[in-house]
Amino acid sequence: MIQQTDFMFEGGRDGVLLIHGLTGTPMEMRLLGKGLNNAGYTVHGMQLAGHCGDAEDLLATGWHDWYASVEKAADAMLEKVDRLFVGGLSMGALLSLKLAADRPQQIAGVGVYGATFRYDGWSIPRLARLSFMLPLLKKVGIGRNRSFMEQPPYGIRDERLRAQISSAMLGGDSAAAGLPGNPWYSLAEMYGLAATVRRQLPQVVAPCLIAHASEDDVASLSNAELVRDNVSGPTELLLLHDSYHMITVDKERRTLIERSAAFFGRVAGAPQRAAA
Known part of the structure; x- marks a missing residue:
């Protein structure tokens, strides 16, 4: 059964919509959200359709459903704020970029955190690196009940935090730590989204803060x-040298947090409180 784990932190008239990754949970965006709220922003950490339940809940949805839930959350935020930024982790970064491409008049800036078009990081097993072929397998009906299980270090360099999150994930607490595996068909949907967003990148005119771990274990720096x-708007690249893929918690x-708050503040052209 899906549990509702999204969060809303009330702040000023500049807002940030935060989007978690595939099989993930809003909890992976909560610390970033709290920090941005401390800097004065209204922040909503949304929950993607089909997430925070079991694998069957996720398989009942596809990327069009995930994106529809992003659009719904953006519409709700636009009723609360004058200026809207969007930020996402991993697949959430792709959904953020798509929203910016589709709504250039509504999205003021984008936080692109650990963008994942392909799972090609150093910890990804050789077989899993062939996952870009999954759309074909899905099309012919092969592998619906198969998953690629998460592998250590689970995107987290901090060993203490890694132990906590992996324990929750492997213990079945999907609302807190996400699913322990990526269903093949959901990965196929993610690759469909990636292909769409790749084509749309030139339509992104909003400024982008592109943050990525230099030793990302899940998605390489490429x-x-x-x-x-490929985006048309101005970009700022932030390389993090002491983190793995889950840069929002590592x-x-x-x-x-500090660089995101400062970046959005510069785009807004208004002073913000220092991020705590």
Whole structure:
């Protein structure tokens, strides 16, 4: 059964919509959201359709459903704020970029955190690196009940935090830590989204803060470079050298909070309180 885990932090008239990753949960965006709220922003950490339940809940949805839930959350935020920024982690970064491409008049800036067009990081097993072929397998009906299980270090360099999150994830607490595996068909949907967003990157005119771990274990730096080299708006690249894929919770999360708050503040052209 799906549990509702999204969060809303009330702040000023500049807002940030935060989007978690595939099989993830809003909890992975909560520390970033709290930091941005401390800097004066109204923040909504949304929950993607089909997430925070079991694998069957996720498989009942596809990327069009996930994106529809993003659009619904953006519409709700636009009723509360004068200026809207969007930020996402991993697949959430792709959904953020798509929203910016589709709504250039409504999205003021984008936080592109650990963008994942392909799972090609150093910890991804050789077989899993062939997951870009999954749309074909899904089309012919092969592998609906198969998953790629998460592998250590689970995107987290901080060993203490890694132990906490992996324990919750492997213990079945999907609302707190997400699912322990990526269903093949959901990955196929993600690759469909990635292909769409890749084509739309030139339509992104909003400024983008592109933050990526230099040693990302899930998605190599080429994913960030793809965004930097193809969007039409100005970009700022932030490389994090003491984190893995989950940069919103890992060792340099405070740096990410501070740089995000400052970036959105510069775009807004208004002074913001220092991010706590």
